[in-house]
Amino acid sequence: MTAAAVPRNFQEAEMSHLPQQLGRKYRNTAVFLLGITMAGCQSTGLVVESVNLYSSRYGANTDLANSIANGDGFIRAMTPSGSEWHVVHRFTDGLVWDTDFLEKAGWDSRNFDQSGTAISYYTGHGLTTGYGENPPHRCTSSSQCTTPPSGASLPGICKAAGSTNYAPGDTPQCVYYSDRVLAVNGSNDQFSGAVNYSAGAAAWGESPNSGNWRGVGTDGGTNLVVLDASFGVLPTYWARQTQAAMAGAHMLATIMPVTGDTANVADRGGLFGGSWAQNSDGAVSNAWLTTMNSISGSGVNGGGCNFVIAFDNTPERAQRHIDESWNDLKNDGWDAQGNQFYSARWLCNWPSTITDRSIFELQ
Numbered sequence: 427m428t429a430a431a432v433p434r435n436f437q438e439a440e441m442s443h444l445p446q447q448l449g450r451k452y453r454n455t456a457v458f459l460l461g462i463t464m465a466g467c468q469s470t471g472l473v474v475e476s477v478n479l480y481s482s483r484y485g486a487n488t489d490l491a492n493s494i495a496n497g498d499g500f501i502r503a504m505t506p507s508g509s510e511w512h513v514v515h516r517f518t519d520g521l522v523w524d525t526d527f528l529e530k531a532g533w534d535s536r537n538f539d540q541s542g543t544a545i546s547y548y549t550g551h552g553l554t555t556g557y558g559e560n561p562p563h564r565c566t567s568s569s570q571c572t573t574p575p576s577g578a579s580l581p582g583i584c585k586a587a588g589s590t591n592y593a594p595g596d597t598p599q600c601v602y603y604s605d606r607v608l609a610v611n612g613s614n615d616q617f618s619g620a621v622n623y624s625a626g627a628a629a630w631g632e633s634p635n636s637g638n639w640r641g642v643g644t645d646g647g648t649n650l651v652v653l654d655a656s657f658g659v660l661p662t663y664w665a666r667q668t669q670a671a672m673a674g675a676h677m678l679a680t681i682m683p684v685t686g687d688t689a690n691v692a693d694r695g696g697l698f699g700g701s702w703a704q705n706s707d708g709a710v711s712n713a714w715l716t717t718m719n720s721i722s723g724s725g726v727n728g729g730g731c732n733f734v735i736a737f738d739n740t741p742e743r744a745q746r747h748i749d750e751s752w753n754d755l756k757n758d759g760w761d762a763q764g765n766q767f768y769s770a771r772w773l774c775n776w777p778s779t780i781t782d783r784s785i786f787e788l789q
Contacts, residue, residue, distance in 0.1 A: 468756045469649060471514035471543040474501055474695075475522045475610075477550035483611045483619055484551075492692035493549040494518050496654060499692065500547055503699030510756075511702075514543055522550070523612035527621045529629040529642050529673075539630045539646035544756050546630070546648040548608060549695065552655035552688070553620065555604035563600040571600035578602035583662050593684040593729035594776050601660070606667045608655055623653075623671040631675025636761035639739075640673040649755050650710065653680040654695065656688045659733055661786040665768055672737040674761045676747040679714040679734045682772060682786075686728015694725055706752045711736075713752075715773035724775035731774035739764025 476497030480488040497516070504511045515537060517526070526537035527548070538546045556578030565571060571582025585601045586592035605624035612619060621628065629640055633647040651671070658680025659667050668678050681688040694717050701713030711734040718724045718732050725732075736747035739762070747762065748769040754760065772786070 467758060469542050469544040469647060469758050470511050470756055471540065471545075472501065472504055472511055473515045473538055473540060473543050473546040473648070474498075474513070475515070475517045475526060475538060475546075475548050475550075477519055477522050477610050479519045480551060480609070480611050484609070488551070490550065490690045492690045493654075495692040496549045496690075496695045497547060498695075499697075500695030500699045503696045504545075504702060506703065511544070514540055520611065520613040522610045524610050524615045524617045524619050524621050526612075527608065527623065528617070528627045531645070534628070534630070535645040539632075539648050541633065541645065541647040543648040545650045545652065547652040547654065547695065549654040549690075551609040552653070552657045553607040553609045554657060555607060556602065557604060557660060558599055558601050562597075565598050565600050568600075571602070573600075574602035578604040585661060592778075593774070595685045595729060601662070603663045603666065604660075606657065606659060608653065624667045626670045628671040629673035630671055630678075631761060632673040633758060633761050635758045636674030636763055639764055642673050646674065647758065647761075649676045649758070649761070651675050651678045652698075652714070653678065654688075655681070657681075657683055658688070659735075664733065664735065664770070664786065668735055669737060669765050669768070672762060672765045674763075676750060676755060676760060676762060677711060677734055677736045679711070679732070681726065681730060682733040683726055683728065683730040684774070686726055686730055688730070689721075689723060689725050689727050691721055691725050694721060697721065702752045708751060709748075710750055710752055710755050711748050711771050715771065718773055718775060726775055729774070729776050731772040733770070733772045735768055735770040736762070737765035737768045738762040739766055741767045741769070743767075744769040 474497040476493040478490045478493045525533040556575040559575055565584035568584045582600050582602045584598055586596050587598045605622050608621035610619045629642040630651050631646055631648050632642050632644050634644045638644055659682045697717040697720050714734055715732045736744050738744040744767045
């Protein structure tokens with residue numbers, strides 16, 4: 427466990443630990459071929475999928491205002507004149523299909539997880555799933571948490587038990603495991619727009635360099651997955667919620683709301699990509715975390731954290747991923763070769779004196 431120096435009122439922690447056990451479209455064909463030819467030792471492709479329009483599926487007041495601006499801001503920051511990065515795909519609204527993210531021949535390997543891609547960035551809704559009991563079950567011990575709500579399952583955890591500074595507005599209560607799900611509203615969805623990335627249908631990053639260790643082939647290749655969505659992961663279940671999707675990708679970056687929700691802001695993508703232009707030798711994980719410092723209100727409505735996790739077959743390899751620079755991220759030779767170990771890092775928008783994994787991790 428190490429703790430890095432961060433701005434006042436923000437908290438970061440890091441750890442390595444064995445995780446808990448746990449009809450196709452052809453868009454932008456010319457760019458697809460370019461992505462394939464550039465695959466190999468160095469990947470520099472960008473895939474960005476952004477959704478604003480949801481009301482036709484989910485009803486009134488479900489549209490978002492800033493997803494497309496957010497995704498386009500990331501693209502602009504990463505692709506100034508003469509940039510080493512290039513766009514493989516930019517899909518928006520109805521062209522973002524649930525199958526883009528899921529493992530099947532001709533699905534994710536032609537879209538979100540295309541060979542030659544360095545960064546795959548999704549921005550839009552995440553689905554709310556079962557987590558706490560209603561009304562909240564106040565607790566002092568996890569042994570009291572035995573009644574998961576619909577859509578959730580055991581084990582139950584007494585979140586924030588014994589803590590006086592867990593998160594603003596939080597009090598000890600029972601919470602339970604649930605899969606994490608992205609929500610899209612595509613014109614050719616096969617799964618009602620629901621992308622479950624916790625249950626094994628998503629597998630990102632598999633490549634000849636990672637090998638076929640997850641049994642999903644070697645036809646993918648993205649190195650960083652960014653899920654800029656509501657409830658990307660939840661305390662205390664984030665290792666289990668992300669482990670199944672990692673099939674060779676170096677890292678996954680997302681948002682971890684604790685007492686609120688992810689804010690759909692227009693500038694997180696641009697701030698993140700702008701860190702590359704400022705310092706290509708800087709750590710990618712830190713660039714994602716510190717976008718929080720520059721967004722009005724931190725980019726989370728309530729208490730929450732920017733979060734990054736890396737998996738591999740040894741603690742040392744997982745740690746190396748979490749420390750990768752923008753230049754390192756392009757290196758396909760570093761593709762993960764397992765998901766037995768992880769290294770995780772987060773930055774939160776409240777002051778805390780807790781510096782070990784007890785603040786978030788299932789024990």
